[in-house]
Amino acid sequence: MKIRAIFLLALPLLALAQKPSAPSSGLDSAAMNKTADPCVDFYQYACGGWTSNNPLPSDRARWGRFAEVTDHNEKVLLDILQGAAVIRDARSALDRKIGDAYAACMDTTAINQKGIAPIKPELDRITGMSNKADVVAELARLHRMGVDALFNFGSRPDAKDSTRTIAVLSQGGLSLPDREYYLKTDPKSVEIRQHFLQHMKNMFVLAGTSAESAAGYAQSVMDLETILAKDAMDRVSLRDPNKNYHIMTRAELAALAPSFPWDDYFHAIGAPAFETLNVSQPDTVQKIASDLQGYPMESWRAYFAYHLLRTHAPQLTEAFENETFDFWNRYLTGAREQRPRSARCVSTVDKTVGDLLGQKYIDLTFGADAKAQITQLVDALEKAMAQDIRGLPWMTEETKKAALAKLQAITNNVGAPKKWRDYSKLAIARDDFLGNSIRAAQAAYAQRIEKIGKPTDKTEWTMTTPTVNAFYSPQNNSINFPAGILQPPFFDPRRDIAFNFGGVGPVIGHEMTHGFDDQGRKFDGDGNLRDWWSAADNAEFEKRAACVANEYSGFTAVDDVKLNGRQTLGENTADNGGIRVALMALKDVLNGKTDKVDGLTPEQRFFVGYGQIWCENMAPQERRNRAMTDPHSPGRYRVNGVLQNMPEFQQAFSCKAGQPMVSENACRVW
Numbered sequence: 238m239k240i241r242a243i244f245l246l247a248l249p250l251l252a253l254a255q256k257p258s259a260p261s262s263g264l265d266s267a268a269m270n271k272t273a274d275p276c277v278d279f280y281q282y283a284c285g286g287w288t289s290n291n292p293l294p295s296d297r298a299r300w301g302r303f304a305e306v307t308d309h310n311e312k313v314l315l316d317i318l319q320g321a322a323v324i325r326d327a328r329s330a331l332d333r334k335i336g337d338a339y340a341a342c343m344d345t346t347a348i349n350q351k352g353i354a355p356i357k358p359e360l361d362r363i364t365g366m367s368n369k370a371d372v373v374a375e376l377a378r379l380h381r382m383g384v385d386a387l388f389n390f391g392s393r394p395d396a397k398d399s400t401r402t403i404a405v406l407s408q409g410g411l412s413l414p415d416r417e418y419y420l421k422t423d424p425k426s427v428e429i430r431q432h433f434l435q436h437m438k439n440m441f442v443l444a445g446t447s448a449e450s451a452a453g454y455a456q457s458v459m460d461l462e463t464i465l466a467k468d469a470m471d472r473v474s475l476r477d478p479n480k481n482y483h484i485m486t487r488a489e490l491a492a493l494a495p496s497f498p499w500d501d502y503f504h505a506i507g508a509p510a511f512e513t514l515n516v517s518q519p520d521t522v523q524k525i526a527s528d529l530q531g532y533p534m535e536s537w538r539a540y541f542a543y544h545l546l547r548t549h550a551p552q553l554t555e556a557f558e559n560e561t562f563d564f565w566n567r568y569l570t571g572a573r574e575q576r577p578r579s580a581r582c583v584s585t586v587d588k589t590v591g592d593l594l595g596q597k598y599i600d601l602t603f604g605a606d607a608k609a610q611i612t613q614l615v616d617a618l619e620k621a622m623a624q625d626i627r628g629l630p631w632m633t634e635e636t637k638k639a640a641l642a643k644l645q646a647i648t649n650n651v652g653a654p655k656k657w658r659d660y661s662k663l664a665i666a667r668d669d670f671l672g673n674s675i676r677a678a679q680a681a682y683a684q685r686i687e688k689i690g691k692p693t694d695k696t697e698w699t700m701t702t703p704t705v706n707a708f709y710s711p712q713n714n715s716i717n718f719p720a721g722i723l724q725p726p727f728f729d730p731r732r733d734i735a736f737n738f739g740g741v742g743p744v745i746g747h748e749m750t751h752g753f754d755d756q757g758r759k760f761d762g763d764g765n766l767r768d769w770w771s772a773a774d775n776a777e778f779e780k781r782a783a784c785v786a787n788e789y790s791g792f793t794a795v796d797d798v799k800l801n802g803r804q805t806l807g808e809n810t811a812d813n814g815g816i817r818v819a820l821m822a823l824k825d826v827l828n829g830k831t832d833k834v835d836g837l838t839p840e841q842r843f844f845v846g847y848g849q850i851w852c853e854n855m856a857p858q859e860r861r862n863r864a865m866t867d868p869h870s871p872g873r874y875r876v877n878g879v880l881q882n883m884p885e886f887q888q889a890f891s892c893k894a895g896q897p898m899v900s901e902n903a904c905r906v907w
């Protein structure tokens with residue numbers, strides 16, 4: 238099952254670092270708007286200064302405290318890469334690989350000179366397809382190159398036996414961010430599709446097609462993707478692990494969708510022998526196979542060519558990059574210019590050989606002390622969560638026992654994965670930017686496919702070490718905190734403890750709570766999809782979760798677009814539970830102390846610290862996209878949506894019934 242990623246945040250210590258003489262509470266007064274009433278709009282009170290002083294940079298669709306820290310990490314990585322790229326001899330194999338990967342990306346002169354030549358052989362293969370067997374062979378080839386087309390095939394732990402990894406077939410193959418983009422008929426959706434058609438046409442022209450043919454190709458891609466969209470399962474249903482678990486034999490799959498030569502495909506993809514697989518969305522597979530039976534060869538050529546070009550445009554000439562940016566970023570997200578080339582190349586190396594870069598990064602940024610302190614914090618939060626579960630008014634003793642057992646079984650991973658990925662077989666050439674990217678994607682896909690039929694490696698990470706994020710894995714029942722998030726300014730032992738618990742505390746609590754959100758709760762402590770709830774507790778949970786879903790469905794994302802309370806339910810449940818657990822842990826440590834710092838009580842500092850990790854500005858285009866695709870709520874609601882449910886918050890700021898930050902219908906699950 239898809240890992241639920243997370244909590245994106247940052248604390249305002251970058252500002253403090255520039256003002257070493259300031260008192261070290263960690264409170265960023267400049268970020269606040271003290272003229273705002275915390276009981277009317279706490280987000281404005283905690284973040285009003287920041288949002289007005291930090292307009293959206295021209296190369297961003299979204300800018301927040303989290304992005305500030307990512308920027309800081311990017312500079313560390315850039316230093317590493319520039320050093321590794323410049324020194325040509327006496328480099329270690331690791332330095333050579335990351336240095337060459339970076340240098341290849343930065344060499345825009347060579348990239349522009351080559352023009353379309355590097356991708357031409359792949360395009361020619363697609364143009365040369367003449368029958369169904371060719372289409373299936375090409376589909377497998379594209380999948381092996383990491384190009385998303387038609388559906389996804391890979392490996393995942395068996396949801397009901399997480400110790401073994403099995404083959405998984407799931408829906409995919411769309412270009413736009415969600416099926417709704419193809420199906421909705423409102424003027425904005427129609428406009429997006431018109432722009433998308435024009436963009437595809439431009440890409441085909443850049444690849445050497447005449448303008449007239451290019452328009453036809455673009456329409457063919459749109460038609461094919463509209464069929465995929467119509468047949469696809471919706472995003473809310475995709476969240477439910479039970480709706481996406483259908484173990485079948487290969488013969489059953491063949492009977493479900495007889496028009497597709499599955500055996501040929503599995504052979505071409507290089508899959509190890511397997512008897513059964515999870516067909517995640519059988520209805521979708523059946524419908525697509527039927528709808529696309531005998532589909533015109535010309536449409537397949539256009540569809541594959543566009544997907545190949547889209548995947549690899551960042552490794553092609555400036556013209557391809559600009560066209561891609563114009564549609565996918567400028568038009569669709571509202572960013573006005575591209576990130577600097579060096580920043581894009583840092584991210585490329587992170588994507589290509591992330592675990593090599595991660596090894597260098599962690600040496601520079603994350604010591605044993607930091608690890609020990611974070612581990613202590615995680616332990617404190619776990620203790621608080623156990624206390625929270627034991628005190629739940631709505632859960633029976635029997636289910637509490639099972640929940641506590643699951644909590645006990647959570648594995649905590651801090652800093653970096655236990656094993657780094659091996660890239661020894663991956664060739665990186667200083668003069669072959671596109672080739673590097675294709676070979677890296679092929680190696681990553683081969684590693685994924687090789688796992689079919691093998692025992693699950695539960696220590697694996699799905700994020701690179703410098704990533705400013707964290708994740709809970711339901712099948713590993715693990716919480717994972719990459720070093721990227723576990724360093725100043727996220728957590729600083731020199732800082733006021735209430736502020737620290739308000740910052741990193743809710744992140745840790747959030748990940749733990751994912752094990753008990755509306756979907757995470759369906760897995761047991763061993764990471765298996767198994768119902769450990771009594772019927773009565775199940776009903777109580779659903780009642781409380783429905784309250785959260787209704788609450789967030791009432792929030793406006795942009796214009797007339799509301800949040801989808803069911804799409805964001807897991808994250809909102811984790812936010813609401815996580816902060817409660819963090820506050821319990823803080824109170825335990827404070828042990829009755831109430832000293833004011835910067836004029837604020839410990840509880841007030843805790844809530845301001847929490848609010849300030851979510852300060853952000855976002856382009857309206859991006860707000861619209863995220864409302865349709867992001868399982869997380871925007872920063873404003875991650876603050877106000879959570880705090881209006883909390884009597885502890887209302888008490889800390891003496892808010893009164895009837896004020897906006899005091900919900901009449903406060904929701905609480907955990």
Ligand SMILES: [Zn+2]
Nearest residue numbers: 242243244808
């Ligand atoms: Zn999350």
